[in-house]
Amino acid sequence: MTAELILIFGGMLALSGSAFVAFCWSVCNGQMARPREAALTIFDDDEPVGLPTDRFPSRK
Amino acid sequence: MKSQSLLTSIHPATVPDSLASHERAEIDASTRGPVLLFFGCSVFWLLVGSLLGLVAAWKMTHPGLLDSMAWLTFGRIRPAHLNVVVYGWAFQAGIGVALWLMARLCRIPLLHAKLLVSATLFWNLGVLIGVLGILAGDSRSVEWLELPGYATPILFLAYACIGVWAVIMFRYRRPGHVYVSQWYLLAAFLWFPWLYATANILLIWQPVQGSAQGAVNWWFARNVLGLWLTPIGLASAFYMIPKVLGRPIHSYYLSLLGFWALALFYSWNGMHHLIGGPFPAWMISASVVASILMIIPVITVAINHHMTMKGHFEALKWSPTLRFTVFGAMAYTVVSLQGCLMAIPSLNTITHFTDYTIGHAHLGLYGFFSMMMFGAIYYIVPRLVGWEWPSATMIRWHFWLAATGVLLMVGALTIGGLLQGLALYDPKVSFQSSLDFATPFRWVRGISGFLLLAGHLVFACLFVQMLLKIGHRRTGPALFTESKTEAASL
Numbered sequence: 001m002t003a004e005l006i007l008i009f010g011g012m013l014a015l016s017g018s019a020f021v022a023f024c025w026s027v028c029n030g031q032m033a034r035p036r037e038a039a040l041t042i043f044d045d046d047e048p049v050g051l052p053t054d055r056f057p058s059r060k
Numbered sequence: 061m062k063s064q065s066l067l068t069s070i071h072p073a074t075v076p077d078s079l080a081s082h083e084r085a086e087i088d089a090s091t092r093g094p095v096l097l098f099f100g101c102s103v104f105w106l107l108v109g110s111l112l113g114l115v116a117a118w119k120m121t122h123p124g125l126l127d128s129m130a131w132l133t134f135g136r137i138r139p140a141h142l143n144v145v146v147y148g149w150a151f152q153a154g155i156g157v158a159l160w161l162m163a164r165l166c167r168i169p170l171l172h173a174k175l176l177v178s179a180t181l182f183w184n185l186g187v188l189i190g191v192l193g194i195l196a197g198d199s200r201s202v203e204w205l206e207l208p209g210y211a212t213p214i215l216f217l218a219y220a221c222i223g224v225w226a227v228i229m230f231r232y233r234r235p236g237h238v239y240v241s242q243w244y245l246l247a248a249f250l251w252f253p254w255l256y257a258t259a260n261i262l263l264i265w266q267p268v269q270g271s272a273q274g275a276v277n278w279w280f281a282r283n284v285l286g287l288w289l290t291p292i293g294l295a296s297a298f299y300m301i302p303k304v305l306g307r308p309i310h311s312y313y314l315s316l317l318g319f320w321a322l323a324l325f326y327s328w329n330g331m332h333h334l335i336g337g338p339f340p341a342w343m344i345s346a347s348v349v350a351s352i353l354m355i356i357p358v359i360t361v362a363i364n365h366h367m368t369m370k371g372h373f374e375a376l377k378w379s380p381t382l383r384f385t386v387f388g389a390m391a392y393t394v395v396s397l398q399g400c401l402m403a404i405p406s407l408n409t410i411t412h413f414t415d416y417t418i419g420h421a422h423l424g425l426y427g428f429f430s431m432m433m434f435g436a437i438y439y440i441v442p443r444l445v446g447w448e449w450p451s452a453t454m455i456r457w458h459f460w461l462a463a464t465g466v467l468l469m470v471g472a473l474t475i476g477g478l479l480q481g482l483a484l485y486d487p488k489v490s491f492q493s494s495l496d497f498a499t500p501f502r503w504v505r506g507i508s509g510f511l512l513l514a515g516h517l518v519f520a521c522l523f524v525q526m527l528l529k530i531g532h533r534r535t536g537p538a539l540f541t542e543s544k545t546e547a548a549s550l
Contacts, residue, residue, distance in 0.1 A: 004262075004272040005340065008279060011258055012327045015251065015287070019323035022247075031238055035312035038237035042165070042303055046084065054304040054439055055378040056452035 083167065090169035091160050092444045094176035096527070098156030099437060101184050103523050105148025108191075110516050112141035114509040120502045131195040139206040140194045146204065146284075147215070148187045150425060152180075153433040154292040155222060158245050160440050161299055162226060165242045166233035172225055179221035186214035202263055202273075204281040209264055216256065223253050240315040244295035247323055251287040255280055271338045275331060282330035285424060290322070293388060293432040294361060300385045300435060301368050305375055310367035318360040325353045332403035335412070351403030358396040365389045380455045384435030387463060391427030395420060410485055415498055415505075416477025423470045426512075431462065434519065441526050450531035454518050461515030469508035476501025 026032065043049050116138045119125050126132040163170045170176075190211030193199075198208040207215070226249035230242070238246075259280035262268050268276060302309045309315055328350030331343050369375075369386065376383050398420055401407055411417060438455065442448050449455060476498040483494035525531060 004268040005275065005343065007262070007268075008272065008275050009343065011279065015254070015283070015327035016324050018250070018254075019247070019320070022323070023320055026238070026243075032316065034237070035316075036308075038239060039302075039308040039312040041237050041239050042299060043306075043308070044084070047303070047306075049306055049308060051306040052304060052375065052379070053306065054381045056380055056455065057448045057450070 084164070087163050087167070087169050088160075088443045090173065091163050094170065094173050094180065095156045095160050095440065096444055097177060097180045098152045098159065099441065099523070100527070101180060102149050102152035102156065102433075103520050105144050105152065105187065106516050107513075107520055109141055109144035109149055110509070110513045112137055112144055114506070114513055116141050117502070117506045117509045121499060121506060130197065136195050136197065136199065139199050139203075140191050142204070143194060143206055144187070144191055145425065147190070147207070148184075150289060150429055150433070152183065153437065154248075154289065154429070157296055157433060157436040157440065158226075158248070158292050160436075160444075161241055161295055162229050162245055165239050165245075165299070166229050168229070168232055168234060171228055171232065175221050175225055179218045179225075182214055182218035182221070186211045186218060189214065200264065202277050204284060205259060205263060205277070212260055212264070216253070216260075219253055219256065223249055226250075239299075240309070240312065240319055241295035241299045243316075243319050244291035244298070247319075248288050248291035248295075251283070255283050255287065274334055274337060275339060275343070278333040279327075279330040282333065283327055286322070286326040286329060289425070289429045290326075290392075293392065293429045294318075296432050296436045297361075297365060297385055297389050297392075300381055300439060301365060301389070304379050304382045304385075304439070305368065305372050307368065307372070310364050310370075314360045314364045318357040318364065321353070321357040321360070325350045325357075329354065329399075329403075332408070335403075335405050335408045348403045348405065351400055354396060355400050358393060358400070362389075362393040380449070380452075380459070381435045381439040383459055384431045384438065384462075387459075388428050388431035388435060391423055391431060391466075395423040395428055398423070410481040411477060412481075414477035414481040414484065415473040415501065416481060419470045419473030419477055422466065422473065426462075427466045427470060431466075434458070434462065437523075441523070445526055445529065447526055447529045449522060450525045451522065454522050458515050458518045458522070461511050461518065465508045465511030465515060468511065469505050472501040472504035472508065476505075 031038075040049065047053055115126060115132070116134060119127075119134045119137065123134075130136070159170065159176065186207075190207030193208035193211060194206055199206040200208060226246065230246055233242075259276055262276045263273060263280075267273065298309060298315060328347055331339065331347030332351045335344055335348070337344075365386075376386060402411055402417075402420065438449065479501075480494050480498040483489045483497050484491070
């Protein structure tokens with residue numbers, strides 16, 4: 001029972017550990033820098049900031 | 061972009077430096093087949109799951125309903141409902157949305173579409189065999205893992221294809237920032253096979269003994285919610301809200317804080333389902349602390365979504381995507397804070413083993429996740445089929461039926477569950493009386509099931525019309541002919 005619970009606890013630790021490794025990678029890779037630029041990556045010339053891209057359909 | 065073989069995908073040296081000017085249209089077109097296939101299958105299972113849920117709900121007030129056949133008894137219908145909704149509807153809608161988002165955010169056309177089509181077919185085969193197995197009496201009696209052992213390998217094989225695809229897409233993404241939605245999606249894609257394989261090994265193939273099974277069960281069930289469904293739902297919200305409004309997310313730092321807090325702490329949450337159970341106190345305590353820590357990502361996400369919407373709530377009038385997504389975002393805040401509170405032992409003592417927990421689960425899976433998926437589907441499908449939704453009125457009906465249905469259901473189960481829990485806790489009240497307290501609220505739950513089913517029928521009808529391009533050609537969101545003029549007003 002104790003060994004099994006430690007196994008389960010280890011699984012929880014491992015999941016958090018994988019997140020920690022990914023976090024370190026993101027910091028080293030510059031993902032935390034220039035947040036403004038990161039927030040704008042979903043916009044482009046065709047769909048720039050300021051352009052809504054959804055509305056209820058209307059009959060023309 | 062030319063399609064690449066699976067083997068050449070191992071190294072991203074062949075990624076082109078630039079894409080054509082019609083990049084977004086090309087990316088959307090590349091996702092059409094697999095994404096629509098996932099959506100179509102998910103809509104089918106949504107209808108099946110709604111029917112099963114409706115029957116299960118009315119059996120709570122009419123125990124003799126449809127009990128002449130073994131496969132229609134509550135012990136089979138209820139797990140069949142849960143697994144159809146989770147693995148049939150939620151997973152496939154989530155994967156469809158995730159595929160489309162991954163392609164857009166990686167800014168490359170979808171690679172290896174055949175791999176994904178195969179995965180869809182295998183996944184649906186696994187769900188079909190599994191649900192028929194449950195109805196035939198082969199349920200494994202492990203909550204969220206009731207699908208019989210002969211269906212599990214098929215599901216795992218299907219998921220393996222999807223997981224491999226996600227890694228390839230991420231590896232081939234165009235250089236630059238990884239948007240917060242991508243972080244959520246990548247985490248979800250990688251964590252789910254880990255959770256699913258571990259839970260199956262420890263519960264089915266080499267089962268742990270005794271109460272440790274409960275620990276594995278709730279570690280899995282809780283993390284499927286928190287590390288699979290939640291990341292996909294939030295990935296959608298962090299894309300759809302800014303994209304529909306045409307304004308960037310309020311604070312990108314806050315969005316990252318929310319993601320990393322979820323990633324680091326969530327996997328510790330599951331044990332709070334076992335408060336009072338035969339487990340080491342330190343294990344339960346660690347889980348309670350982690351559950352309270354969840355307030356950090358929840359509040360950061362809530363603040364971010366609210367501040368992005370601030371001053372633009374009128375957009376809810378004209379955007380179906382935003383209407384569903386904002387409802388889902390608000391439900392996320394409520395259900396997550398409710399979950400934090402339910403981990404406090406003094407409250408857990410009252411709510412555990414009552415309808416309150418059922419209400420909480422429905423607010424999470426339906427109020428939050430399903431509404432997010434509806435919103436995303438309303439945004440994505442017109443861009444894939446090149447046709448606009450045929451009826452704004454039907455979309456409005458869908459929204460109000462779904463919203464009213466889920467609020468009615470959650471409200472009834474929450475109040476009924478609290479009364480039931482308080483009665484169970486009172487030694488002067490008989491067990492039968494505690495059930496009687498909940499009965500009127502279970503009637504309301506049954507009625508709310510009709511509303512949800514009606515909403516799903518409307519949604520399915522809209523979806524089929526879109527696929528077949530039935531009705532007058534309409535203009536609007538997908539073609540952006542009107543929205544450009546709206547920009548100035550925002």
